[in-house]
Amino acid sequence: METKVIKIDRTHPDTEQIKEAGRILREGGLVAFPTETVYGLGGDGLQETAAARIYAAKGRPSDNPLILHIAEVEDIEKLAVDIPELAYRLAEKFWPGPMTMILKKGPVVPYATTGGLDTVAIRMPSDEIARAIIKASGTYIAAPSANLSGRPSPTKAEHVIEDLSGRIEMIVDGGNSDIGLESSIIDLSGEVPMILRPGYITKEDFEQVVEEVTFDSAVLATKPQESVVAKAPGMKYRHYAPKGQITIVEGDTEAVVKKINELAAEQEENGIRVAVLCAEETKARYNCRHVYSLGSLKQEKEISAHLFAALRSFDTEQMEVIYSESFENTKLARAIMNRLRKAAGYQTLQV
Numbered sequence: 001m002e003t004k005v006i007k008i009d010r011t012h013p014d015t016e017q018i019k020e021a022g023r024i025l026r027e028g029g030l031v032a033f034p035t036e037t038v039y040g041l042g043g044d045g046l047q048e049t050a051a052a053r054i055y056a057a058k059g060r061p062s063d064n065p066l067i068l069h070i071a072e073v074e075d076i077e078k079l080a081v082d083i084p085e086l087a088y089r090l091a092e093k094f095w096p097g098p099m100t101m102i103l104k105k106g107p108v109v110p111y112a113t114t115g116g117l118d119t120v121a122i123r124m125p126s127d128e129i130a131r132a133i134i135k136a137s138g139t140y141i142a143a144p145s146a147n148l149s150g151r152p153s154p155t156k157a158e159h160v161i162e163d164l165s166g167r168i169e170m171i172v173d174g175g176n177s178d179i180g181l182e183s184s185i186i187d188l189s190g191e192v193p194m195i196l197r198p199g200y201i202t203k204e205d206f207e208q209v210v211e212e213v214t215f216d217s218a219v220l221a222t223k224p225q226e227s228v229v230a231k232a233p234g235m236k237y238r239h240y241a242p243k244g245q246i247t248i249v250e251g252d253t254e255a256v257v258k259k260i261n262e263l264a265a266e267q268e269e270n271g272i273r274v275a276v277l278c279a280e281e282t283k284a285r286y287n288c289r290h291v292y293s294l295g296s297l298k299q300e301k302e303i304s305a306h307l308f309a310a311l312r313s314f315d316t317e318q319m320e321v322i323y324s325e326s327f328e329n330t331k332l333a334r335a336i337m338n339r340l341r342k343a344a345g346y347q348t349l350q351v
Helices: 015-026 048-058 073-079 085-094 128-137 157-164 253-269 300-316 333-343
Strands: 004-007 031-033 040-044 067-069 099-105 119-123 170-173 184-187 194-197 245-250 274-278 291-293 321-325 348-350
Touching (some): 004 157, 015 031, 015 040, 015 128, 015 170, 031 157, 040 048, 040 128, 073 099, 157 170, 157 300, 245 333, 253 274, 300 333
Parallel strands (some): 004 170, 067 119, 099 184, 245 321, 274 291
Antiparallel strands (some): 099 119, 184 194
């Protein structure tokens, strides 16, 4: 299959390009498109065959649910049943934006889209190109991240081309994703709202709307969760991983820098390609040949936006071993460390 790549001018978007993307989706094809979080791999979420094609293109297990993307808040009433009043309050506060809600599935949504569950994940992105494509399709778009399963999520069209060229009909290039981490997922299908995946919208943000919010145990896990029933993407299988092994070194900053320098020097002496992942504040203190800064701890959104691109660069430069600082001291710490721990296969070293 030849994949068509189109570049969208955000200041003057070409309506014919948007219509073409919508037509492909409406006819059961797959289109990768930008969102404010990461690039999504879209297919008609109401077509079982389209959902199956998404799983096949990504090499994704079929029990890993897909998120349905909508363009209007009232669309949730067409996709879900028994919608709590809280859903509308959260939508008013955080939509359009990087929040996904888990609700009880309506009959129109096929089990192929929900991973066999009686719940459905729904999000309304703030990216204007994404919403325009959803509207042009005339349907609701199931869209996981537009990468091969297990690989770091894509934050630019080049990442999508690298993973999915020849597997899907179209890639819409809308530039770099703004946030760089997938949406926060909150489950409203039970008695108490529960965060299934941390993201740009934090627990503290949710508590501005609802008094009690808990974390699913998988969010706080320190080891793989392959035995759990995944109610949301990213809960069960290995994600975000480069080919090289990542070890997260945790502890006091002085001790972390010293230990990483020792480990990196030992590996380099043995001819192993080593990289260090760190904050801008400590970058100059590492002696390793390959040091990657995610940005300043004072600009946490910069760190989130650069994380997946850095993980992908390790493969491009054939890094075999990666040592990473912990990024616990930021507002987005839960979201950033959730992704980083999964990328490391939960391999950490305390110093």
